[in-house]
Amino acid sequence: MTATNSQGSGRSGFSARILGGGTEPDPRFTLANERTFLAWIRTSLALLAGGVAVEAFMADLFAPELRRTIAVLLLVLALVIGGGSFFRWLNVERAMRHKTPLPLPWIAPVLAAGGALVAAVMVIFVLVRAT
Template structure:
């Protein structure tokens, strides 16, 4: 196996760290949603949104290292990089939470 260009290895590492910081952000957002005052959102919806955000956080954290490893292996073997399979999950998951929260803000009063 050849050593990849260090710039690619470092970019892969930065991406790994970004997945972890995204996980922390999603977790913080879930915790924040859980402690929103009771008069802002319906309690079960608030709990649902918090669970979705923290679940997305778990998936991001758990998938960060395996993705880093797959990309590093592909770089060393000069193979095509694997696609970001979970990107739609995060994009649509966060968008769904935002839509529900927006609807509650607009129509719950």
């Protein structure tokens, strides 16, 4: 049995095509990439839970428009991070198979900007309410 080949170890043609050829990297790297993907997914799930919680639990505390804005922002962020984490995982996997430099994680700045945006909306609403 050859250690590496372009098809992977008995993968279907579909998977091989998605992964774009190359050779299997060190299995430790494949597992590390999988764990990083799962960490992003948990981030996305936390944002999802946060968004639903704001809409569902803050009815007595927040004005409806604030509640809805924050909830939708968090849920959109969860959507982008959740979907983006898969493509991030796939791009890293492809790069490792071709021994090219790993791509930059564009979901990281998206998460940072999204978090800052949610915080900014909160600050603005608190200031508007205070005056």
